[in-house]
Amino acid sequence: MPPLFEAQDVFFDYDGIPALRGLSLAIAHGERITLLGANGSGKSTLLRLLDALSFPSRGVIHFNREPLTPERLQDDGFAFPFRRQVGLVFQNPDVQLFNPTVFDEVAFAPLQLRWPKEQVLQKVHETLELMRISHLRDRPPHRLSGGEKKRVALASVLVLDPAVLLLDEPTSTLDPRSQNQIIDLMQEWKGSSKTVVTATHQLEIVEDIADRIFVLEEGRVAAAGTPAEILSDRELLLRANLVHAHRHAHGGVVHSHPHIHSHSRHEH
Amino acid sequence: MKSGFLESTAMTFARALTRAMLSERTARRRGLLQSLDPRVRVVGLFSLVLAVTISRRIPAIAALFALAVVIALLSQVSIAALAGRVWLVVLAFTGVIALPAIFLTPGHPVAGFGKLVITEQGLRTAALLILRVETAVTLTTLLVLCTPWAHVLKALRALRLPREAIAMLAMSYRYVFLLVETATQMLESRSSRTVGVLTPSGQRRMAARTAGVLLSRSVALSNDVYLAMQARGFRGDVQVLSDFRMTRWDYLGLLLFLAAGVTAVCLGR
Numbered sequence: 001m002p003p004l005f006e007a008q009d010v011f012f013d014y015d016g017i018p019a020l021r022g023l024s025l026a027i028a029h030g031e032r033i034t035l036l037g038a039n040g041s042g043k044s045t046l047l048r049l050l051d052a053l054s055f056p057s058r059g060v061i062h063f064n065r066e067p068l069t070p071e072r073l074q075d076d077g078f079a080f081p082f083r084r085q086v087g088l089v090f091q092n093p094d095v096q097l098f099n100p101t102v103f104d105e106v107a108f109a110p111l112q113l114r115w116p117k118e119q120v121l122q123k124v125h126e127t128l129e130l131m132r133i134s135h136l137r138d139r140p141p142h143r144l145s146g147g148e149k150k151r152v153a154l155a156s157v158l159v160l161d162p163a164v165l166l167l168d169e170p171t172s173t174l175d176p177r178s179q180n181q182i183i184d185l186m187q188e189w190k191g192s193s194k195t196v197v198t199a200t201h202q203l204e205i206v207e208d209i210a211d212r213i214f215v216l217e218e219g220r221v222a223a224a225g226t227p228a229e230i231l232s233d234r235e236l237l238l239r240a241n242l243v244h245a246h247r248h249a250h251g252g253v254v255h256s257h258p259h260i261h262s263h264s265r266h267e268h
Numbered sequence: 269m270k271s272g273f274l275e276s277t278a279m280t281f282a283r284a285l286t287r288a289m290l291s292e293r294t295a296r297r298r299g300l301l302q303s304l305d306p307r308v309r310v311v312g313l314f315s316l317v318l319a320v321t322i323s324r325r326i327p328a329i330a331a332l333f334a335l336a337v338v339i340a341l342l343s344q345v346s347i348a349a350l351a352g353r354v355w356l357v358v359l360a361f362t363g364v365i366a367l368p369a370i371f372l373t374p375g376h377p378v379a380g381f382g383k384l385v386i387t388e389q390g391l392r393t394a395a396l397l398i399l400r401v402e403t404a405v406t407l408t409t410l411l412v413l414c415t416p417w418a419h420v421l422k423a424l425r426a427l428r429l430p431r432e433a434i435a436m437l438a439m440s441y442r443y444v445f446l447l448v449e450t451a452t453q454m455l456e457s458r459s460s461r462t463v464g465v466l467t468p469s470g471q472r473r474m475a476a477r478t479a480g481v482l483l484s485r486s487v488a489l490s491n492d493v494y495l496a497m498q499a500r501g502f503r504g505d506v507q508v509l510s511d512f513r514m515t516r517w518d519y520l521g522l523l524l525f526l527a528a529g530v531t532a533v534c535l536g537r
Contacts, residue, residue, distance in 0.1 A: 053495045076503070083501040090499075094446055095492040100418030100438055107509055112501035117509065138416075142445050156500065 002065055004029045004164065004195055005050055010059035012045055012219075019045040020056070021219035027197060032190065034206045035199040036230070037216035038241035043199035044091060046216070047166045050197065051088040084113055087157035091168040091199075093149035096156060097141035102133060105141050106155050113160070123159055131155040132181075147178030154182065165189075167198045171205060183208055203231065203242055215240050294413045299343035301414035305518040306423035312525030313411045319529035320403045323536025326396055332532050333403040336410065343414050354409050355402055362401045366394035417441055425508055434508070443489065451482055 003026040012020040020042045027033050035043045048054045049061055052068040061068045063082065073079050087109075090096045099105040106127055110120045128134040131151045136144065141152050150170065157165065170186070171179040186209045189196055198209055206213060206227050213230045215223040217240045223230060230236070237243040295302065301309055316332060323329050340350060375389030411420070425434050458474065466474065 048495070051499055053499055079503065080501070083499070088496075088499045090492070090496055092492070095489065096496045098439060098443070098493055098497070100416075100421060100441070104418060104508075108497075109500035111507040111509060112503065114507065120509065140417075160500075 001029060003027055003062075004031075004064060005197075006062040007046075007049070008060055008062075010046075010049065010056045010061060012042075012049060012054065012056050019219055020049070022059070023216075023220050024059075025214055025221050025224070027195065029195060030193050031195055032186075032209060032211045033195075033197045034210035034213045034227075035197065035216055036201065036203070036206060036213050036240070036242060037199075038201055041216040041240070042219040043201075043216055044168050045219075047088060047168050047197065047199055051086055051166055052082065053088070080113060083109075084160060085162055086164040086166065087160055087162035088166040089153050089157050089168060089170060091172065093146075093153040094142065096153045097149060100140060101138050102128075102141055102144075102152050103137040105152055106159050109156060109160050123161075127155045127159040130158070147174050150174060150178065150182065154185075163193065164195045165197070167196065169200055170198060171200070171202060179205075201242060203237070207231070215242075294343075294345060295416045295419075297344045299345075299414065300339060301343040301410060303517065304521045305512050305514055306415050306419040307426050307512055308514075308518045308522045308525070309411055309415055310420065310423040310427065312522055313407050315526055315529040316532075317404045317407050319532040319536070320400055320407070322533050323400075324396070325536040326392065326399060328532045328536030329396070329399045329403055331535075332528070333399060333406065335528060336403060336406045340406070340410055343410065345410060345413055350406065350409065354405055358402050358405050359398065362398045366397045369393045369397070422508065422512065426512060431508070439493070443486075443493070446489070447482065447486055450485060451478070454478055454482065 005025075005027040007023055007025050010020050010023045011018070023042065023046065035046060037043050045054070049056060049068070050063075052061075052063075052073050055068065055070055063086070066072060066078070073082070097105055099108055103124060106124045107120050110123060115123070125134075128137055131154060133148065133151050133155060136148060136152065141149060144152065154167075154170065167186075171182050174182070183205055186196065186198070196209070200206065210227050213223075213225060213227055214221050215230060215236060222240055223233070223236050225233075234243065304312070316335070320329055320332055323332070337347070340347060370386050370390040370393075371384050373387055373390035373393050375387035377385045378388050378391065379386045415423075421434050421438050424437075425431065455478070458478070
């Protein structure tokens with residue numbers, strides 16, 4: 001089976017400042033992928049390219065063997081099914097929440113994709129229930145707390161039940177309870193046909209949400225492997241700025257080591 | 269540090285926005301306007317505003333003002349809040365414009381201060397202007413106070429206002445909050461790192477820099493928002509749900525609004 005996404009030697013820059021420098025990777029159908037990297041390593045840029053919101057300055061990205069190009073996205077025959085299949089949750093929920101109420105926010109995507117009114121109402125109702133935000137339906141999204149905003153942003157994409165989910169730092173800036181709720185939801189997708197690509201720099205959650213990890217460093221894939229392989233490579237994690245030396249005392253003895261907290265367990 | 273013009277302006281703007289949020293609480297109360305379909309509220313109140321602008325006689329406009337006060341009372345809108353937030357402010361602004369008319373309009377003199385003569389026609393012109401603006405602003409404020417912004421937008425859409433115009437209104441309302449929050453945080457951050465009083469030229473430089481940074485941030489934000497809309501299927505033509513239903517009560521309300529407007533226009537010619 002051909003890969004769902006295939007990026008070949010992709011370059012991208014923001015007004016001359018390089019973000020991706022010859023990045024190549026392939027993602028299979030149904031995989032749970034984590035893009036791991038420090039700030040500025042190119043994770044968010046890659047997600048935008050995978051969602052065809054921006055396009056490489058060099059190289060090419062294929063989706064189901066189709067090249068993602070501006071011309072291809074101009075074609076409604078390609079764009080509508082693509083937007084139906086691929087959903088992106090932005091890192092900053094304020095970017096994503098632009099409707100007057102939570103209900104309108106969640107209904108936005110199905111309405112743009114011309115779903116029938118009855119189907120939109122039913123699906124929005126189900127999604128609000130799923131995300132436990134029914135009580136917020138008439139509230140303006142911009143007056144919600146950070147955790148509520150994230151859940152509404154996620155709901156606004158999940159309402160389409162997309163086959164591919166691209167999540168940009170879905171748990172960053174959340175309190176522990178909100179973080180756990182989102183991770184629990186992501187764990188429910190394990191074994192489903194959903195392809196989930198999550199960008200994060202939080203090592204403590206990757207074992208719970210990923211089958212495979214790409215470590216990004218300065219706009220390139222520095223390493224790829226299972227969570228166990230990547231998390232055991234302390235040299236790689238230190239080099240990619242994903243862990244730091246942690247000094248603490250056991251009794252009277254002070255020592256130092258790289259430090260990781262897992263969502264489900266704590267290890268030294 | 270003593271707060272300067274920029275800080276006080278931003279804070280005042282932030283307070284005004286908070287008041288706008290409080291208005292959504294009024295919109296959730298049980299009252300006359302709240303019980304009507306939002307389209308009836310928009311058409312009805314705007315028809316009264318139209319009648320106010322067309323009428324030329326003070327008694328007709330005064331009657332519409334009295335009607336606005338009655339609607340406010342029946343819609344559980346605080347008269348004290350209306351007086352403080354609308355009537356006094358409008359009186360101050362319109363009064364400045366109307367004041368010269370008292371002296372400059374030729375006509376029958378009623379009082380004089382040296383060479384300045386107050387004329388009966390001048391007083392009538394000033395009263396007409398102030399009353400007209402007070403009434404129109406009161407009616408518009410009632411619409412905004414008694415209708416959640418989302419419903420105002422939906423009602424405008426249902427009344428065939430172009431989708432692009434509605435989308436622009438919705439976006440402006442939504443992101444002005446975010447930009448004001450950002451501006452306030454930038455000013456607070458600046459204050460926390462500033463000791464003493466800046467010179468006027470220093471204040472101007474700082475204000476220009478802050479405005480520049482805010483502008484570049486808003487440009488980046490608008491670009492990201494557009495991408496977020498595209499990511500969810502936006503193709504340049506906003507689709508919205510309109511699930512309003514007119515009842516007999518709504519038709520009756522609309523009829524009464526239009527009747528009041530037409531009567532005021534006829535009496536006010």
